[in-house]
Amino acid sequence: MSTKGEKTRAEIIASAKTLFYERGYAGTSFSDIVDAAGIYRGNIYHYFKTKDEILQAVVDQRLDEFRALLAQWEAQSSQPKERLRLFVNMIAGRKNDLVRYGCPIGTLNTELAKEQRELQQSSKALFDLFCDWLTSQFAALGHAKEARSLALHLLCRAQGISVVSHVYEDAKLLKREVGKLGTWLDEL
Amino acid sequence: MSTKGEKTRAEIIASAKTLFYERGYAGTSFSDIVDAAGIYRGNIYHYFKTKDEILQAVVDQRLDEFRALLAQWEAQSSQPKERLRLFVNMIAGRKNDLVRYGCPIGTLNTELAKEQRELQQSSKALFDLFCDWLTSQFAALGHAKEARSLALHLLCRAQGISVVSHVYEDAKLLKREVGKLGTWLDEL
């Protein structure tokens, strides 16, 4: 667990994270990862026994990043509606990546849910993270009873925007739909 | 182009269609297809030179099926709002497959849009088919100016429902969200 080893490990995870997002999990090979990480072929097995283990490490890192983001939103405002707006605004803020590669959470889960339900279990945690947080915000807004239902509705809307604007590579469509989502939030 | 050859070809397409849907395009190999079709390994190349050609044939067949479905809806009602309701009802009607494998159009496009934009061009036609038809219905409903925007909004909503209920394998969520979509249509 020297400094050098930790750095190599971090580079593998960083490369895999990007590649899984840009090419998909099945579309990314060990060769792709070691090439991107700038390490030697067999070396990757010193850190990860299987491709699944790499995925787990990538998911864990994304979980950490998103937890930090949620903490930042909570620090930014104590108003639940304001916080929900930060979630909606994030979609527009990330429009370039969303339009090019889709939602990193949605596309990963969509791929893994097809025929690898065991593998998908870990990536589903990314959905749960946002779902739980959104549920808390809707509850704080006074919709305790239907908080989870509203959170899932918002996730559906966000995912739908990501899918269609990704398919059509259409940032204008994304912004228009995010606007409608903001209106829905206002009128709640 | 004998009867037997046509039958073999049809079996390849049918097997590939199911496998691409259930396992994804990258997740399906030639071996999988020939095994499912019950033909011999090399034989598939008599009908299709590449995997891409098989995908094209699968997409063409889906296009034919969906065109027939749209024609059926048009025959079923002359009221645009009734027709739009048939679209929304289709989601609930196909909930078992949607919850297990996602939307056959959305998941295919999501996968191919990642790093194979050329390949995705053909599968995008499936989206266009529905988008154009929905646009016509919204126009006939008196929303000529924003017909396309409404059609894309409906597609976003439908895709979002498919993604999230697929990820959570949750048919109840799907039905609840389809209900909300029906309300949106009513209040239009």
Add this chain to the structure above:
DNA sequence: GTCTATATAATGATAGAC
């Protein structure tokens, strides 16, 4: 912890006898 060589299985794809 790094690097080279290699094993083994699966991939997409072909050639040619029948």
Add this chain to the structure above:
DNA sequence: GTCTATCATTATATAGAC
């Protein structure tokens, strides 16, 4: 149009020298 054998390539994965 059917079937067998096989190719070249790539994949995941390992062993072992350094």
